[in-house]
Amino acid sequence: MIRLEQVTKRYGDAVAVDGLTFEVPEGEVCVLIGPSGCGKTTTLRMINRLIEPTSGHIFVGDRDVMSVTPEELRRGLGYAIQSVGLFPHLSVAENIMTVPKLLKWDRKRMEERVEELLTLVGLPPEEYAGKYPRQLSGGEGQRVGVARALAADPPVLLMDEPFGAVDPLNRERLQTEFARIQRSLRKTVIFVTHDVDEAIRLADHIALMRDGRLQQYATPEEILDHPANKFVHDFMGADRALKRLGRVRVSEAMRTAVPSLSGGRSPQELSTRAACADTRFVYLTDADGRLEGWFDCHAVEIGTTAEDAVTLVDWRDDAVRPDTSLKEALSRMLGHGYRSIAVTDLTGHLLGDVAFSAVEAAMSDSDERMAAAHDAREGAASDEGSVPE
Ligand SMILES: Nc1ncnc2c1ncn2[C@@H]1O[C@H](COP(=O)(O)OP(=O)(O)O)[C@@H](O)[C@H]1O
Ligand SMILES: [Mg+2]
Structure with a gap:
Protein backbone atom coordinates (compact mmCIF):
# COMPACT_ATOMS: atom_id res chain seq x y z
CA MET A 1 0.00 0.00 0.00
CA ARG A 249 -7.68 -8.89 -24.48
CA VAL A 250 -7.57 -10.83 -27.73
CA SER A 251 -8.18 -14.05 -25.79
CA GLU A 252 -11.65 -12.73 -24.89
CA ALA A 253 -12.69 -12.30 -28.53
CA MET A 254 -10.76 -14.93 -30.46
CA ARG A 255 -12.05 -17.92 -32.36
CA THR A 256 -9.99 -21.00 -31.55
CA ALA A 257 -11.15 -23.60 -34.08
CA VAL A 258 -9.72 -22.18 -37.30
CA PRO A 259 -9.21 -24.07 -40.55
CA SER A 260 -5.54 -24.82 -41.05
CA LEU A 261 -3.24 -26.99 -43.09
CA SER A 262 0.09 -28.04 -41.64
CA GLY A 263 3.30 -29.27 -43.19
CA GLY A 264 3.82 -29.72 -46.92
CA ARG A 265 1.45 -28.06 -49.30
CA SER A 266 1.52 -29.13 -52.93
CA PRO A 267 -0.71 -27.18 -55.33
CA GLN A 268 -2.96 -30.27 -55.48
CA GLU A 269 -3.33 -30.41 -51.73
CA LEU A 270 -4.16 -26.74 -51.62
CA SER A 271 -6.75 -26.99 -54.39
CA THR A 272 -8.42 -30.01 -52.79
CA ARG A 273 -8.54 -28.18 -49.52
CA ALA A 274 -9.94 -25.06 -51.19
CA ALA A 275 -12.74 -27.04 -52.77
CA CYS A 276 -14.01 -28.35 -49.45
CA ALA A 277 -13.29 -25.35 -47.22
CA ASP A 278 -16.34 -23.62 -45.84
CA THR A 279 -14.47 -20.42 -45.05
CA ARG A 280 -12.47 -18.24 -47.35
CA PHE A 281 -9.08 -18.45 -45.64
CA VAL A 282 -7.16 -21.52 -44.53
CA TYR A 283 -4.13 -20.91 -42.29
CA LEU A 284 -0.87 -22.60 -43.22
CA THR A 285 1.52 -23.80 -40.55
CA ASP A 286 4.76 -25.75 -40.49
CA ALA A 287 4.83 -29.31 -39.20
CA ASP A 288 5.08 -28.00 -35.61
CA GLY A 289 2.02 -25.77 -35.98
CA ARG A 290 3.89 -22.47 -36.39
CA LEU A 291 2.04 -19.94 -38.52
CA GLU A 292 3.54 -19.51 -41.98
CA GLY A 293 0.72 -17.79 -43.83
CA TRP A 294 -2.68 -18.45 -45.31
CA PHE A 295 -4.39 -19.62 -48.40
CA ASP A 296 -7.23 -17.76 -50.08
CA CYS A 297 -9.77 -20.33 -51.32
CA HIS A 298 -11.82 -17.62 -52.92
CA ALA A 299 -8.89 -16.59 -55.12
CA VAL A 300 -8.60 -20.18 -56.42
CA GLU A 301 -12.27 -20.29 -57.26
CA ILE A 302 -11.91 -17.25 -59.47
CA GLY A 303 -8.96 -18.74 -61.33
CA THR A 304 -5.77 -17.72 -59.45
CA THR A 305 -3.21 -20.54 -59.28
CA ALA A 306 -2.92 -22.32 -55.95
CA GLU A 307 0.59 -20.96 -55.38
CA ASP A 308 -0.50 -17.40 -56.02
CA ALA A 309 -3.37 -17.75 -53.56
CA VAL A 310 -0.82 -18.31 -50.77
CA THR A 311 0.30 -15.37 -48.62
CA LEU A 312 3.40 -16.02 -46.52
CA VAL A 313 3.79 -13.95 -43.37
CA ASP A 314 6.01 -13.45 -40.35
CA TRP A 315 4.00 -14.33 -37.25
CA ARG A 316 5.95 -11.77 -35.21
CA ASP A 317 4.46 -8.90 -37.20
CA ASP A 318 1.38 -10.32 -38.90
CA ALA A 319 -0.24 -12.04 -35.93
CA VAL A 320 -1.07 -11.07 -32.34
CA ARG A 321 -0.79 -12.87 -28.99
CA PRO A 322 -3.74 -13.86 -26.75
CA ASP A 323 -2.91 -11.11 -24.26
CA THR A 324 -2.55 -8.37 -26.88
CA SER A 325 -5.26 -5.72 -26.41
CA LEU A 326 -8.14 -5.65 -28.89
CA LYS A 327 -7.28 -2.03 -29.60
CA GLU A 328 -3.84 -3.08 -30.79
CA ALA A 329 -5.28 -6.03 -32.73
CA LEU A 330 -7.68 -3.65 -34.46
CA SER A 331 -4.95 -1.20 -35.36
CA ARG A 332 -2.89 -4.06 -36.85
CA MET A 333 -5.87 -5.21 -38.89
CA LEU A 334 -6.40 -1.70 -40.18
CA GLY A 335 -2.69 -1.28 -40.85
CA HIS A 336 -2.49 -4.46 -42.91
CA GLY A 337 -5.97 -4.24 -44.43
CA TYR A 338 -7.01 -7.60 -42.88
CA ARG A 339 -10.60 -8.52 -42.00
CA SER A 340 -9.18 -10.82 -39.33
CA ILE A 341 -5.82 -11.41 -37.73
CA ALA A 342 -4.17 -14.65 -36.66
CA VAL A 343 -3.37 -15.32 -33.00
CA THR A 344 -0.21 -17.21 -32.08
CA ASP A 345 1.61 -18.01 -28.84
CA LEU A 346 4.97 -16.43 -28.00
CA THR A 347 6.79 -18.90 -30.28
CA GLY A 348 4.49 -18.59 -33.28
CA HIS A 349 2.16 -21.58 -32.85
CA LEU A 350 -1.23 -20.86 -34.37
CA LEU A 351 -3.94 -20.60 -31.69
CA GLY A 352 -6.82 -19.02 -33.63
CA ASP A 353 -7.83 -15.66 -35.01
CA VAL A 354 -9.82 -12.53 -34.25
CA ALA A 355 -12.29 -11.21 -36.78
CA PHE A 356 -13.13 -7.57 -37.33
CA SER A 357 -16.73 -8.46 -36.50
CA ALA A 358 -15.61 -9.79 -33.09
CA VAL A 359 -13.94 -6.43 -32.41
CA GLU A 360 -17.15 -4.65 -33.37
CA ALA A 361 -19.12 -6.93 -31.05
CA ALA A 362 -16.70 -6.28 -28.16
CA MET A 363 -17.06 -2.57 -28.77
CA SER A 364 -20.84 -2.59 -28.55
CA ASP A 365 -20.67 -4.97 -25.55
CA SER A 366 -18.46 -2.53 -23.71
CA ASP A 367 -20.78 0.35 -24.65
CA GLU A 368 -23.71 -1.59 -23.24
CA ARG A 369 -21.83 -2.41 -20.05
CA MET A 370 -20.91 1.25 -19.66
CA ALA A 371 -24.48 2.35 -20.25
CA ALA A 372 -25.76 -0.21 -17.73
CA ALA A 373 -23.21 0.90 -15.12
CA HIS A 374 -24.10 4.50 -15.84
CA ASP A 375 -27.85 3.87 -15.42
CA ALA A 376 -27.23 2.04 -12.16
CA ARG A 377 -25.25 4.97 -10.83
CA GLU A 378 -27.76 7.52 -12.10
CA GLY A 379 -30.49 5.64 -10.27
CA ALA A 380 -28.49 5.39 -7.06
CA ALA A 381 -27.12 8.88 -6.76
CA SER A 382 -26.82 12.19 -8.49
CA ASP A 383 -24.02 12.24 -10.99
CA GLU A 384 -22.20 15.41 -10.15
CA GLY A 385 -19.01 16.33 -11.89
CA SER A 386 -19.48 14.46 -15.14
CA VAL A 387 -19.29 16.36 -18.36
CA PRO A 388 -22.46 16.63 -20.39
CA GLU A 389 -22.00 15.78 -24.04
N1 LIG B 1 14.90 20.70 -9.01
C1 LIG B 1 13.95 21.52 -9.47
N2 LIG B 1 14.02 22.85 -9.30
C2 LIG B 1 13.05 23.67 -9.74
N3 LIG B 1 11.94 23.26 -10.37
C3 LIG B 1 11.79 21.94 -10.58
C4 LIG B 1 12.78 21.00 -10.14
N4 LIG B 1 12.37 19.77 -10.47
C5 LIG B 1 11.18 19.93 -11.09
N5 LIG B 1 10.83 21.23 -11.15
C6 LIG B 1 9.60 21.76 -11.74
O1 LIG B 1 8.50 21.10 -11.17
C7 LIG B 1 7.49 20.86 -12.14
C8 LIG B 1 7.17 19.37 -12.20
O2 LIG B 1 8.27 18.68 -12.76
P1 LIG B 1 8.26 17.10 -13.00
O3 LIG B 1 7.83 16.43 -11.76
O4 LIG B 1 9.58 16.71 -13.54
O5 LIG B 1 7.14 16.95 -14.11
P2 LIG B 1 6.72 15.68 -15.00
O6 LIG B 1 7.53 14.51 -14.57
O7 LIG B 1 5.26 15.54 -14.77
O8 LIG B 1 7.01 16.06 -16.43
C9 LIG B 1 8.00 21.41 -13.44
O9 LIG B 1 7.47 22.70 -13.61
C10 LIG B 1 9.50 21.49 -13.22
O10 LIG B 1 10.06 22.50 -13.99
MG1 LIG C 1 8.85 13.26 -15.67
Whole structure:
Protein backbone atom coordinates (compact mmCIF):
# COMPACT_ATOMS: atom_id res chain seq x y z
CA MET A 1 0.00 0.00 0.00
CA ILE A 2 1.19 3.51 -0.82
CA ARG A 3 -0.58 6.53 0.62
CA LEU A 4 0.02 10.22 -0.04
CA GLU A 5 -1.53 12.76 2.31
CA GLN A 6 -1.60 16.41 1.27
CA VAL A 7 1.87 16.15 -0.26
CA THR A 8 3.32 19.42 -1.52
CA LYS A 9 6.69 20.21 -3.06
CA ARG A 10 7.80 23.79 -3.62
CA TYR A 11 10.87 25.11 -5.41
CA GLY A 12 11.10 28.71 -4.23
CA ASP A 13 7.80 30.25 -5.28
CA ALA A 14 6.99 27.52 -7.77
CA VAL A 15 4.77 24.63 -6.67
CA ALA A 16 5.73 21.39 -8.42
CA VAL A 17 3.26 19.20 -6.48
CA ASP A 18 0.29 20.74 -4.73
CA GLY A 19 -1.64 19.00 -1.93
CA LEU A 20 -1.57 15.56 -3.52
CA THR A 21 -3.67 12.91 -1.76
CA PHE A 22 -4.35 9.38 -3.00
CA GLU A 23 -3.87 5.76 -1.99
CA VAL A 24 -2.72 2.77 -4.00
CA PRO A 25 -4.00 -0.51 -2.52
CA GLU A 26 -1.61 -3.45 -2.24
CA GLY A 27 -1.13 -5.40 -5.47
CA GLU A 28 -2.60 -2.68 -7.68
CA VAL A 29 -1.17 -0.62 -10.51
CA CYS A 30 -1.73 3.11 -10.25
CA VAL A 31 -0.87 4.97 -13.43
CA LEU A 32 0.16 8.55 -12.80
CA ILE A 33 -0.54 10.57 -15.91
CA GLY A 34 -0.64 14.19 -17.00
CA PRO A 35 1.07 16.69 -19.30
CA SER A 36 4.79 17.30 -19.13
CA GLY A 37 5.74 19.32 -16.05
CA CYS A 38 2.62 18.42 -14.04
CA GLY A 39 4.69 16.88 -11.22
CA LYS A 40 4.78 13.12 -11.97
CA THR A 41 8.52 12.61 -11.62
CA THR A 42 8.66 14.86 -8.57
CA THR A 43 5.98 12.68 -6.95
CA LEU A 44 7.90 9.43 -7.58
CA ARG A 45 11.13 10.96 -6.35
CA MET A 46 9.45 11.99 -3.10
CA ILE A 47 8.10 8.48 -2.58
CA ASN A 48 11.57 6.94 -2.71
CA ARG A 49 13.13 9.93 -0.93
CA LEU A 50 15.42 11.12 -3.66
CA ILE A 51 13.85 14.44 -2.67
CA GLU A 52 11.77 15.45 0.34
CA PRO A 53 8.28 16.93 0.41
CA THR A 54 7.88 20.51 1.60
CA SER A 55 4.84 19.33 3.55
CA GLY A 56 2.52 16.35 3.84
CA HIS A 57 3.07 12.65 4.50
CA ILE A 58 3.87 9.59 2.42
CA PHE A 59 3.32 6.06 3.69
CA VAL A 60 4.71 2.91 2.11
CA GLY A 61 3.18 -0.07 3.84
CA ASP A 62 2.44 1.22 7.32
CA ARG A 63 5.53 3.34 7.58
CA ASP A 64 5.94 7.05 7.04
CA VAL A 65 8.84 7.21 4.57
CA MET A 66 10.42 10.00 6.62
CA SER A 67 10.82 7.62 9.56
CA VAL A 68 12.94 5.15 7.55
CA THR A 69 16.46 5.70 6.25
CA PRO A 70 16.54 6.21 2.47
CA GLU A 71 18.74 3.09 2.10
CA GLU A 72 16.30 0.91 4.00
CA LEU A 73 13.36 2.39 2.12
CA ARG A 74 14.91 1.76 -1.29
CA ARG A 75 15.53 -1.89 -0.52
CA GLY A 76 11.77 -2.35 -0.55
CA LEU A 77 11.25 -0.23 -3.67
CA GLY A 78 12.20 -1.06 -7.24
CA TYR A 79 12.77 2.02 -9.38
CA ALA A 80 12.86 1.96 -13.18
CA ILE A 81 13.24 5.12 -15.23
CA GLN A 82 12.87 6.16 -18.84
CA SER A 83 16.53 6.77 -19.49
CA VAL A 84 17.08 3.26 -18.01
CA GLY A 85 20.19 4.38 -16.17
CA LEU A 86 22.09 1.15 -16.75
CA PHE A 87 25.76 1.29 -15.75
CA PRO A 88 27.58 1.30 -19.10
CA HIS A 89 30.73 -0.44 -17.85
CA LEU A 90 28.80 -3.34 -16.27
CA SER A 91 27.32 -6.29 -18.12
CA VAL A 92 23.57 -6.91 -18.20
CA ALA A 93 23.96 -9.56 -15.47
CA GLU A 94 26.04 -7.24 -13.26
CA ASN A 95 23.53 -4.43 -13.75
CA ILE A 96 20.69 -6.68 -12.61
CA MET A 97 22.74 -7.81 -9.58
CA THR A 98 23.25 -4.25 -8.32
CA VAL A 99 20.78 -4.40 -5.43
CA PRO A 100 21.24 -8.11 -4.60
CA LYS A 101 24.99 -7.33 -4.25
CA LEU A 102 24.21 -4.54 -1.79
CA LEU A 103 22.12 -7.06 0.09
CA LYS A 104 25.12 -9.44 0.08
CA TRP A 105 23.36 -12.33 -1.64
CA ASP A 106 25.68 -15.22 -2.45
CA ARG A 107 26.94 -15.61 -6.02
CA LYS A 108 24.82 -18.63 -6.89
CA ARG A 109 21.59 -17.04 -5.73
CA MET A 110 22.38 -13.89 -7.75
CA GLU A 111 23.14 -15.86 -10.90
CA GLU A 112 19.92 -17.81 -10.60
CA ARG A 113 18.00 -14.60 -10.10
CA VAL A 114 19.56 -13.02 -13.21
CA GLU A 115 18.53 -16.04 -15.29
CA GLU A 116 15.02 -16.01 -13.90
CA LEU A 117 14.53 -12.27 -14.51
CA LEU A 118 15.98 -12.20 -18.03
CA THR A 119 13.63 -15.04 -18.94
CA LEU A 120 10.75 -13.18 -17.33
CA VAL A 121 11.32 -10.05 -19.42
CA GLY A 122 11.78 -12.08 -22.59
CA LEU A 123 15.57 -11.82 -23.07
CA PRO A 124 17.21 -15.28 -23.34
CA PRO A 125 19.86 -15.27 -20.55
CA GLU A 126 22.51 -17.19 -22.52
CA GLU A 127 22.39 -14.49 -25.18
CA TYR A 128 21.96 -11.38 -23.02
CA ALA A 129 23.59 -11.87 -19.61
CA GLY A 130 27.09 -11.08 -20.91
CA LYS A 131 26.17 -8.15 -23.16
CA TYR A 132 26.94 -4.55 -22.33
CA PRO A 133 24.34 -1.74 -22.40
CA ARG A 134 25.71 -0.25 -25.63
CA GLN A 135 25.00 -3.57 -27.38
CA LEU A 136 21.27 -3.35 -26.56
CA SER A 137 18.44 -1.70 -28.46
CA GLY A 138 16.33 0.90 -26.61
CA GLY A 139 13.61 -1.66 -25.90
CA GLU A 140 16.08 -4.30 -24.69
CA GLY A 141 17.71 -1.73 -22.41
CA GLN A 142 14.35 -0.87 -20.88
CA ARG A 143 13.62 -4.55 -20.27
CA VAL A 144 16.93 -4.88 -18.45
CA GLY A 145 15.93 -1.77 -16.46
CA VAL A 146 12.69 -3.47 -15.45
CA ALA A 147 14.56 -6.69 -14.58
CA ARG A 148 16.94 -4.68 -12.41
CA ALA A 149 14.05 -2.97 -10.62
CA LEU A 150 12.58 -6.40 -9.87
CA ALA A 151 15.88 -7.99 -8.81
CA ALA A 152 15.51 -8.05 -5.04
CA ASP A 153 11.78 -8.80 -5.36
CA PRO A 154 10.60 -5.51 -3.86
CA PRO A 155 6.90 -5.37 -2.99
CA VAL A 156 6.65 -1.87 -4.46
CA LEU A 157 7.69 -0.72 -7.92
CA LEU A 158 8.03 2.87 -9.07
CA MET A 159 8.32 3.20 -12.83
CA ASP A 160 8.91 6.53 -14.53
CA GLU A 161 7.97 6.29 -18.22
CA PRO A 162 9.74 2.93 -18.36
CA PHE A 163 8.75 2.30 -22.00
CA GLY A 164 9.09 5.91 -23.11
CA ALA A 165 12.09 5.33 -25.37
CA VAL A 166 10.58 2.42 -27.27
CA ASP A 167 8.97 2.39 -30.73
CA PRO A 168 5.20 1.73 -30.81
CA LEU A 169 5.34 -1.96 -31.78
CA ASN A 170 7.87 -2.90 -29.11
CA ARG A 171 6.09 -0.66 -26.66
CA GLU A 172 2.92 -2.69 -27.12
CA ARG A 173 4.97 -5.87 -26.54
CA LEU A 174 6.52 -4.48 -23.37
CA GLN A 175 3.08 -3.43 -22.10
CA THR A 176 1.76 -6.91 -22.79
CA GLU A 177 4.71 -8.41 -20.95
CA PHE A 178 4.33 -6.01 -18.05
CA ALA A 179 0.64 -6.89 -17.75
CA ARG A 180 1.50 -10.61 -17.84
CA ILE A 181 4.26 -10.27 -15.23
CA GLN A 182 2.02 -8.17 -13.00
CA ARG A 183 -0.79 -10.74 -13.14
CA SER A 184 1.53 -13.23 -11.49
CA LEU A 185 3.69 -11.01 -9.26
CA ARG A 186 0.98 -8.62 -7.95
CA LYS A 187 3.34 -5.80 -7.00
CA THR A 188 2.09 -2.47 -5.76
CA VAL A 189 3.06 -0.22 -8.66
CA ILE A 190 3.08 3.47 -9.48
CA PHE A 191 3.64 3.74 -13.20
CA VAL A 192 4.23 7.15 -14.77
CA THR A 193 3.34 7.81 -18.39
CA HIS A 194 1.97 10.57 -20.58
CA ASP A 195 0.42 8.02 -22.97
CA VAL A 196 -3.33 7.69 -22.43
CA ASP A 197 -3.55 4.30 -24.16
CA GLU A 198 -0.77 2.91 -21.99
CA ALA A 199 -2.60 4.17 -18.89
CA ILE A 200 -5.91 2.62 -19.91
CA ARG A 201 -4.23 -0.64 -20.76
CA LEU A 202 -2.23 -1.11 -17.56
CA ALA A 203 -3.97 0.76 -14.76
CA ASP A 204 -6.20 -0.51 -11.99
CA HIS A 205 -6.55 3.16 -11.08
CA ILE A 206 -5.49 6.27 -12.96
CA ALA A 207 -4.32 9.40 -11.14
CA LEU A 208 -4.53 12.30 -13.57
CA MET A 209 -2.54 15.43 -12.63
CA ARG A 210 -2.33 18.96 -13.93
CA ASP A 211 -0.05 21.70 -12.61
CA GLY A 212 0.82 19.66 -9.53
CA ARG A 213 -2.80 18.98 -8.61
CA LEU A 214 -4.78 15.79 -8.78
CA GLN A 215 -7.69 16.14 -11.21
CA GLN A 216 -9.23 12.69 -10.83
CA TYR A 217 -8.37 9.34 -9.26
CA ALA A 218 -10.53 6.58 -10.69
CA THR A 219 -10.58 3.32 -12.63
CA PRO A 220 -9.98 3.63 -16.39
CA GLU A 221 -13.65 2.85 -17.04
CA GLU A 222 -14.82 5.56 -14.64
CA ILE A 223 -12.43 8.15 -15.95
CA LEU A 224 -13.43 7.48 -19.57
CA ASP A 225 -17.12 7.47 -18.84
CA HIS A 226 -17.30 10.11 -16.11
CA PRO A 227 -14.46 12.59 -16.47
CA ALA A 228 -14.42 14.89 -13.44
CA ASN A 229 -13.96 18.06 -15.45
CA LYS A 230 -13.32 19.39 -18.92
CA PHE A 231 -9.56 19.02 -18.61
CA VAL A 232 -9.88 15.30 -17.82
CA HIS A 233 -12.39 14.89 -20.62
CA ASP A 234 -10.13 16.54 -23.17
CA PHE A 235 -6.98 14.82 -21.92
CA MET A 236 -8.51 11.36 -22.25
CA GLY A 237 -9.46 12.18 -25.84
CA ALA A 238 -12.41 11.75 -28.10
CA ASP A 239 -12.29 8.14 -29.32
CA ARG A 240 -13.37 6.70 -26.00
CA ALA A 241 -15.14 3.64 -27.38
CA LEU A 242 -11.91 2.70 -29.13
CA LYS A 243 -9.87 3.42 -26.02
CA ARG A 244 -11.98 1.03 -23.99
CA LEU A 245 -10.84 -1.74 -26.34
CA GLY A 246 -7.46 -1.27 -24.69
CA ARG A 247 -8.98 -3.04 -21.65
CA VAL A 248 -10.09 -6.14 -23.58
CA ARG A 249 -7.68 -8.89 -24.48
CA VAL A 250 -7.57 -10.83 -27.73
CA SER A 251 -8.18 -14.05 -25.79
CA GLU A 252 -11.65 -12.73 -24.89
CA ALA A 253 -12.69 -12.30 -28.53
CA MET A 254 -10.76 -14.93 -30.46
CA ARG A 255 -12.05 -17.92 -32.36
CA THR A 256 -9.99 -21.00 -31.55
CA ALA A 257 -11.15 -23.60 -34.08
CA VAL A 258 -9.72 -22.18 -37.30
CA PRO A 259 -9.21 -24.07 -40.55
CA SER A 260 -5.54 -24.82 -41.05
CA LEU A 261 -3.24 -26.99 -43.09
CA SER A 262 0.09 -28.04 -41.64
CA GLY A 263 3.30 -29.27 -43.19
CA GLY A 264 3.82 -29.72 -46.92
CA ARG A 265 1.45 -28.06 -49.30
CA SER A 266 1.52 -29.13 -52.93
CA PRO A 267 -0.71 -27.18 -55.33
CA GLN A 268 -2.96 -30.27 -55.48
CA GLU A 269 -3.33 -30.41 -51.73
CA LEU A 270 -4.16 -26.74 -51.62
CA SER A 271 -6.75 -26.99 -54.39
CA THR A 272 -8.42 -30.01 -52.79
CA ARG A 273 -8.54 -28.18 -49.52
CA ALA A 274 -9.94 -25.06 -51.19
CA ALA A 275 -12.74 -27.04 -52.77
CA CYS A 276 -14.01 -28.35 -49.45
CA ALA A 277 -13.29 -25.35 -47.22
CA ASP A 278 -16.34 -23.62 -45.84
CA THR A 279 -14.47 -20.42 -45.05
CA ARG A 280 -12.47 -18.24 -47.35
CA PHE A 281 -9.08 -18.45 -45.64
CA VAL A 282 -7.16 -21.52 -44.53
CA TYR A 283 -4.13 -20.91 -42.29
CA LEU A 284 -0.87 -22.60 -43.22
CA THR A 285 1.52 -23.80 -40.55
CA ASP A 286 4.76 -25.75 -40.49
CA ALA A 287 4.83 -29.31 -39.20
CA ASP A 288 5.08 -28.00 -35.61
CA GLY A 289 2.02 -25.77 -35.98
CA ARG A 290 3.89 -22.47 -36.39
CA LEU A 291 2.04 -19.94 -38.52
CA GLU A 292 3.54 -19.51 -41.98
CA GLY A 293 0.72 -17.79 -43.83
CA TRP A 294 -2.68 -18.45 -45.31
CA PHE A 295 -4.39 -19.62 -48.40
CA ASP A 296 -7.23 -17.76 -50.08
CA CYS A 297 -9.77 -20.33 -51.32
CA HIS A 298 -11.82 -17.62 -52.92
CA ALA A 299 -8.89 -16.59 -55.12
CA VAL A 300 -8.60 -20.18 -56.42
CA GLU A 301 -12.27 -20.29 -57.26
CA ILE A 302 -11.91 -17.25 -59.47
CA GLY A 303 -8.96 -18.74 -61.33
CA THR A 304 -5.77 -17.72 -59.45
CA THR A 305 -3.21 -20.54 -59.28
CA ALA A 306 -2.92 -22.32 -55.95
CA GLU A 307 0.59 -20.96 -55.38
CA ASP A 308 -0.50 -17.40 -56.02
CA ALA A 309 -3.37 -17.75 -53.56
CA VAL A 310 -0.82 -18.31 -50.77
CA THR A 311 0.30 -15.37 -48.62
CA LEU A 312 3.40 -16.02 -46.52
CA VAL A 313 3.79 -13.95 -43.37
CA ASP A 314 6.01 -13.45 -40.35
CA TRP A 315 4.00 -14.33 -37.25
CA ARG A 316 5.95 -11.77 -35.21
CA ASP A 317 4.46 -8.90 -37.20
CA ASP A 318 1.38 -10.32 -38.90
CA ALA A 319 -0.24 -12.04 -35.93
CA VAL A 320 -1.07 -11.07 -32.34
CA ARG A 321 -0.79 -12.87 -28.99
CA PRO A 322 -3.74 -13.86 -26.75
CA ASP A 323 -2.91 -11.11 -24.26
CA THR A 324 -2.55 -8.37 -26.88
CA SER A 325 -5.26 -5.72 -26.41
CA LEU A 326 -8.14 -5.65 -28.89
CA LYS A 327 -7.28 -2.03 -29.60
CA GLU A 328 -3.84 -3.08 -30.79
CA ALA A 329 -5.28 -6.03 -32.73
CA LEU A 330 -7.68 -3.65 -34.46
CA SER A 331 -4.95 -1.20 -35.36
CA ARG A 332 -2.89 -4.06 -36.85
CA MET A 333 -5.87 -5.21 -38.89
CA LEU A 334 -6.40 -1.70 -40.18
CA GLY A 335 -2.69 -1.28 -40.85
CA HIS A 336 -2.49 -4.46 -42.91
CA GLY A 337 -5.97 -4.24 -44.43
CA TYR A 338 -7.01 -7.60 -42.88
CA ARG A 339 -10.60 -8.52 -42.00
CA SER A 340 -9.18 -10.82 -39.33
CA ILE A 341 -5.82 -11.41 -37.73
CA ALA A 342 -4.17 -14.65 -36.66
CA VAL A 343 -3.37 -15.32 -33.00
CA THR A 344 -0.21 -17.21 -32.08
CA ASP A 345 1.61 -18.01 -28.84
CA LEU A 346 4.97 -16.43 -28.00
CA THR A 347 6.79 -18.90 -30.28
CA GLY A 348 4.49 -18.59 -33.28
CA HIS A 349 2.16 -21.58 -32.85
CA LEU A 350 -1.23 -20.86 -34.37
CA LEU A 351 -3.94 -20.60 -31.69
CA GLY A 352 -6.82 -19.02 -33.63
CA ASP A 353 -7.83 -15.66 -35.01
CA VAL A 354 -9.82 -12.53 -34.25
CA ALA A 355 -12.29 -11.21 -36.78
CA PHE A 356 -13.13 -7.57 -37.33
CA SER A 357 -16.73 -8.46 -36.50
CA ALA A 358 -15.61 -9.79 -33.09
CA VAL A 359 -13.94 -6.43 -32.41
CA GLU A 360 -17.15 -4.65 -33.37
CA ALA A 361 -19.12 -6.93 -31.05
CA ALA A 362 -16.70 -6.28 -28.16
CA MET A 363 -17.06 -2.57 -28.77
CA SER A 364 -20.84 -2.59 -28.55
CA ASP A 365 -20.67 -4.97 -25.55
CA SER A 366 -18.46 -2.53 -23.71
CA ASP A 367 -20.78 0.35 -24.65
CA GLU A 368 -23.71 -1.59 -23.24
CA ARG A 369 -21.83 -2.41 -20.05
CA MET A 370 -20.91 1.25 -19.66
CA ALA A 371 -24.48 2.35 -20.25
CA ALA A 372 -25.76 -0.21 -17.73
CA ALA A 373 -23.21 0.90 -15.12
CA HIS A 374 -24.10 4.50 -15.84
CA ASP A 375 -27.85 3.87 -15.42
CA ALA A 376 -27.23 2.04 -12.16
CA ARG A 377 -25.25 4.97 -10.83
CA GLU A 378 -27.76 7.52 -12.10
CA GLY A 379 -30.49 5.64 -10.27
CA ALA A 380 -28.49 5.39 -7.06
CA ALA A 381 -27.12 8.88 -6.76
CA SER A 382 -26.82 12.19 -8.49
CA ASP A 383 -24.02 12.24 -10.99
CA GLU A 384 -22.20 15.41 -10.15
CA GLY A 385 -19.01 16.33 -11.89
CA SER A 386 -19.48 14.46 -15.14
CA VAL A 387 -19.29 16.36 -18.36
CA PRO A 388 -22.46 16.63 -20.39
CA GLU A 389 -22.00 15.78 -24.04
N1 LIG B 1 14.90 20.70 -9.01
C1 LIG B 1 13.95 21.52 -9.47
N2 LIG B 1 14.02 22.85 -9.30
C2 LIG B 1 13.05 23.67 -9.74
N3 LIG B 1 11.94 23.26 -10.37
C3 LIG B 1 11.79 21.94 -10.58
C4 LIG B 1 12.78 21.00 -10.14
N4 LIG B 1 12.37 19.77 -10.47
C5 LIG B 1 11.18 19.93 -11.09
N5 LIG B 1 10.83 21.23 -11.15
C6 LIG B 1 9.60 21.76 -11.74
O1 LIG B 1 8.50 21.10 -11.17
C7 LIG B 1 7.49 20.86 -12.14
C8 LIG B 1 7.17 19.37 -12.20
O2 LIG B 1 8.27 18.68 -12.76
P1 LIG B 1 8.26 17.10 -13.00
O3 LIG B 1 7.83 16.43 -11.76
O4 LIG B 1 9.58 16.71 -13.54
O5 LIG B 1 7.14 16.95 -14.11
P2 LIG B 1 6.72 15.68 -15.00
O6 LIG B 1 7.53 14.51 -14.57
O7 LIG B 1 5.26 15.54 -14.77
O8 LIG B 1 7.01 16.06 -16.43
C9 LIG B 1 8.00 21.41 -13.44
O9 LIG B 1 7.47 22.70 -13.61
C10 LIG B 1 9.50 21.49 -13.22
O10 LIG B 1 10.06 22.50 -13.99
MG1 LIG C 1 8.85 13.26 -15.67
